[in-house]
Amino acid sequence: MSTSSTSRSARPRPLRWPNAVAVALATLVGSVAFVSNVAHAAVSQDQRDMVDRVMQRLLTVVEEPEQYDAWPPQWLVVDEPALNAFATVDRRQRNQNNELRPLVRIYRGLLDEIVEMNEDRLAFVLAHELAHLTCGHVTSEVGDTGVLDAAFTREQELEADRVGMKYVVAAGYSYRDAMGAPQQFVESDHSYTSFEGIGTDHPSWIERLELLESDELQKQYWRAASSFQTGVFFLRAQNFQAAEFSFRAVTEEFPKCYEAWVNLGYAQLMQYCDALDSDDLESLGIGQLIVGGFYERMGGTRGPVGDIESLWWDAVGSFQRALTLKDDLLLAKADLALAYLVHPSGTPDLGQAARLYADVAELLEDEEATANIDPLTRAAMLANAWVGLYHNDESQNAKVLAQIEQFLKRAEQRRQTADAAASVRAALDYTRARSLAASGDQANRGEAMELLEDYLAATPTTSAWWSLAYDQYADLAKQLGKPAQAADELRKPRTDDWRIVTSVTTGDDIVVSLAAPIRRLAASLDETVEGERLFQRFGLKQYVFGDVGTTLIGGRDVIAIVLSGPNAPPVQLRRETLGAQSEQVAIGMPRSEVEALLGDAWTSTNTSIIDPDQRHEFYEDVGIAVRYGDDNTVVEIIVTVAPRRGGGK
Ligand SMILES: [Zn+2]
Incomplete structure (x- = not known):
């Protein structure tokens, strides 16, 4: 997926779970029985707790290897001063089912x-x-005589570093901070010690550091990093502000991650576009654009809009940064070109856009190099180029349209992208209608009016382009002496095209979002509030902030935001169209008003995390659950996302 367009159906469903949430859920499910025997004495309780916590979190991203009888491994903290840790299988230790379980040991030293x-x-x-x-370096045959101090080969050491770091970032740990471990070995004069003991051909820590810092491996790590995947999740949910935070975090960890820079720029540009209204679009004089693409691997609303123009500059800076790192990035060029078409001066920078779109066209010719760009994204990029530039250009007009048509046909063959392809066609029709309307020819203007009428019926009324199109339509009707349909007749209220809610903004402008690191967010709301354990075995905590009517629930990251009481911030709802106005659901609202916005297609749920007796009406498509009081007004709203059952990609 890569195109998020002005169509209601451009959102891919179901959403993939960001890793952080998946990890929290895996913890919730709690199907893994963890065993931890920790020796007594000088190992502190804090150290033991930390080993348990980190091991459990890592295990949620590690696939169970086939070669052992039992999984997960048993782990032990050995209360000895050695700088040691190892993995092995101990034939003397069998569990109650007589299964041989692998074992991980880490020493106090x-x-x-x-x-x-x-x-x-x-x-x-x-x-x-x-x-x-998991790489099969330890087999059940090893250790027949008891625990064997592992003697791994040089290749096995390097492989364990390489694969281990992927687990580290996938579990949401910091690559930079994790690198502190090998660095510490170097600095503490243990640079030739492998922590499994000294082997003759062990790679040195300096060598291991160099490998882990190589561009090739970093590329694998940033793609596996949980913040990258969380960012993609937010882009898909069109929560561009939360996506901006996620990708900013990726660029801080991996400054060379050009894909994160493109996605960061995209998140910034879309916030800018969201803030444009019909007047801005009129002044730009541009047809309907399809928003660009972002990078996806493995497969919002901005509270009060601050300085809109600076968002545009941030976006351009991010795209340029990506292009400095890799100068043939198709999406970076296409998104940057799009930015120049919506220039904050109010006049599109057609020169820059033309230069970039020429590059885009050239890159697209190399099918092999751009194989990861799907047909819908290709169509959308070219459609923007056509809308912004080429429809006026005799030499390009027909040629580019033919290319777009070719990609659209391919997109329409896929069920997931068929509806979104229709919205690209609508964007093309709008521009076509504008051109026809501008001609002096009566028949052309009649055709323009028909195209606009179709466009108005097919496009969500919340699109900032809708009202522009309606004005033109009404104008044409007057000129041609034809009857025009009233705006209300053409407006089609829709309840199924809201963006998924992933955050709320408090009165102090603090953005509280799902999948954010819970402790950092809690500290920004009120650092004196301590988390209370919710369920011991799930590792969940809740942080209650009565002053702002907000409770955060999560393990490492926020998995639910509970709003209640008079000070709770409202939940902003936004349709999927760019520039769409927002609506809100707030505490105290009567049921009739909520249902006027959201309809009554909720699922009832009595599985509130906090109180199993409470019943909520859960709007899965929107990601919010609402509870009503006796007087049928809203008393509680929970913002959370649930995995969708069955269906689709
Ligand atoms: Zn090792």
Whole structure:
């Protein structure tokens, strides 16, 4: 997926779960029985808790290897001063089902001297050991005589580093901070010690650091990083502000991640576009644009709009940064060209856009190099080029239209993109109608009026282009002496095209969003509020902020936002169209008003996280659950997303 367009159906469904939420859920399901025998004495309780916590979190992203009888491994903290950790299979230890379980051991010395209570460093060490197990470096045959101090080969060491770091970032740990573990080995004069013991051909830590920092591996890590995937989730939900935060975090961890820079720019540009109204579009004098594309791997509303123009500059800066890192990035060029078409001066910068679209056209000719760009995105990029530039250009007009048509036909063959393809056609028709209307020819203007009428019927009324189109339509009707349909007749209220709600903004302009790191967010709301354990075994906590009527629930990241009481911020609802006005659902609203916005297609649920007896009406498409009081007004709203059952990609 890559095109988020002005159509209601451009949103791909179902949404993929961002890793953070998936991890929280896996924890909730709690199907894995964790065993942890921790030795007594000098290992502190904090250290033991941290080992348990980090191991459990890593295990949620590690696929169970086939070669062992039982999984997960048993893990132990050994209360000895050695700088040691290893993975093995111990034939002497069988569990109650007589199964042989792999084993991970970590020594107090390593916790004291290398980890130093840093979870990301610990994640590096434990993930390295887990990788030895999942990569098949430890077999059941090893250790017949008891625990064998592992003697891994040089290649196995490097592989465990490489694979382990993927687990680290996928579980949401920081790559930069995790790298502190190997760095600490170098700095603490243990640069030739592998933590599994000294082997003759072990790679040195300096060598291992170099490998982990290589461009090739970094590329794998940023794609696996949970913040990247969370950002993609927010882009798909069109929560552009939350997406901006996620991709900013990726660029801080991986400054060379050109894909994150493109997506960051896209999130910024879309916030800018969202803030444009009909007057802005009229002044730009441009037809309907289809918004660009973002990078997806493995497969919002901006509270009070601050300085809109600076968003545009931020976006352009991000695209340029991406192009500095890699100068043939198709999406970066197409999105940057789109930015020049909606220039904040109110006049499209056609020169820049033309230069970039020429590059886009050239890159698209190389089918092989652009194989990951789907036909719908290709059609959308060219449609913007045609709307912004080529429809006026005799030499390009027909040729580009033919290309767009070719990609649209391919997009229409896929069920997921068929509706979105229709919205690209609508955008083309709108521009065609504008051109026809401008001609002096009576028949052309009649045709323009018909095209506009179709456009108005097919386009959500909340699109900023809708009212522009209606004015032109009414104008033409007057000129031609034909009857025009009233705006109300053409307006079609829709209840199924809201964006998924992923955040709320408090009165102090703090954006509270799902999948954000819960402790950081809690501190920004009120650092004196401590989290209370919700369910011991799920590792969930809740942070209650009575002053702003907001409760956060989550493990490491926020998985639900509960709003109640008079100070709770309203939930902003936005349709999927760009520039669409927002509506809100707030505490105290009568049921009739809520249903006028959202309809009555809710599923009833009595599985409130906090109180199992409470019943909510859950609007899955919108991601909010509403509870009414005795007087039928809203008393509680929960913002959360649920995995969709069945169906689709
Ligand atoms: Zn190793």
